[in-house]
Amino acid sequence: MELRQLVYFEAVVRCGGFTRAAHDLRVAQPAISAQVRRLESELGVTLLARTTRRVTPTEAGELLLVRARRVLAELAAARDEAAQVADVVRGSVTVGTTGVLGGLDLPAVLSGFIGRHPGVTVSLRTGLMDALLDDLTAGAADLVLGPVHPDRPAGILVTPLSEDRLVLLTPLDRDGGELTEFAGEPFVSLPVGSGLRKLLDGLATRLGVDLPVRFEASSPDGVRDLVAAGLGVALMAASAVARPGPAVGVHEVVPATPHPAIGVLYGATTSPAARALRSWVIRSAGRLPGGEQAS
Known part of the structure; x- marks a missing residue:
């Protein structure tokens, strides 16, 4: 059993299908399908009930899902703790944010982080999502908080924080x-x-x-x-x-129209300080991340 198999399996359940999971993770659908089939073969059970419209977990899949999310959450926590033990949370972090953050109390979150990590200088800028994503791609921002739209630039990773409507x-x-x-x-x-x-x-x-x-x-x-x-x-x-x-x-809204989930967006390469702040934001949002979603 490989970690990516758990990440793919969790994404398929969360998104309700292989196509949506592939779009969300920005991974080719055949790769996700192959890894999930391999996981089922290794375990000797059917994890997903597949129909033409939706994919749902079987009883065995429900049991694995609970443990998979626990493993992925523990892994994220271990990364954060290892960074703190190594005393690497120093430096500066620039955060970009929109005016839509779900239930996240950003001033309280930043205040708590700075109090715990006085060696990190945090800067905050607000703006429209397109401009903030440009800053993230250009390296002018380390993290962006706001709605996660599907047309974000390639190379940007996402951890969802909360749903909205x-x-x-x-x-x-x-x-x-x-x-x-x-x-x-x-x-x-x-x-x-x-x-x-x-x-x-x-x-x-x-x-x-x-x-x-x-x-x-x-x-x-x-x-x-x-x-x-x-x-x-x-x-x-x-x-x-x-x-x-x-x-x-x-x-x-009629007809019903979904609103993108609120999330934290970041690049593939981030500083230790930015990773520590990202973990702090995720924990503050009460979210147990199911893995990092690559674009």
Whole structure:
């Protein structure tokens, strides 16, 4: 049994299929299929029930899944502890972040890390996801926190932190409804280059309707302020609406549209200080990572 077999198996279960797992891990699907079959052969049991639409774990698969996730989590913890014992958590880390972080309390997380590792200097910059990923690729940022979109550049790794969902914001005197009912009405959004703007533009194209952005804001809080003032409607991550702010109507998006998971993104080569901060963020989010997902 090899570690990558457990990583691939966990990803197939988590994603609900080989194709999605291959896309998520940025690994060729035949490689994932071959390793899972080899794992089943070595164990002498069928781990996955395969249908034309979805893959689900068998009873034996459920039992292995629990242990696999425990092993992968312990491995991540061991790496972090080894780094601390070696006293390598020194240096500087630049973190890029969007305004959508799920339930992660970033100021508290950074404060806790700095208190534990005073030898590390942490810098923080905020921006739109496209620009932050450019910084990450160029080496101007060590980590990026925010929604994980599938079109991220090659070579960027991901550890998911939490799930999120997309909601429709309206002024309080407006009801929700299907997005097609809002065709032609003014929308509020983040600027071009944000993941939210890509979601909105993609929905407009898929539904074949005009969802025009008449007002832009630089942050989710700014979007909410404009909607509360009656200037338009908006799509927003549910976690961003959970923060204190002016009253708005919050409705389910019809048709239902997923929001990318929130995660920590990083390059294949990172400094010891950046690895220590990444582990700290993962632990603070209460996430037991199922392996590093390569793009």
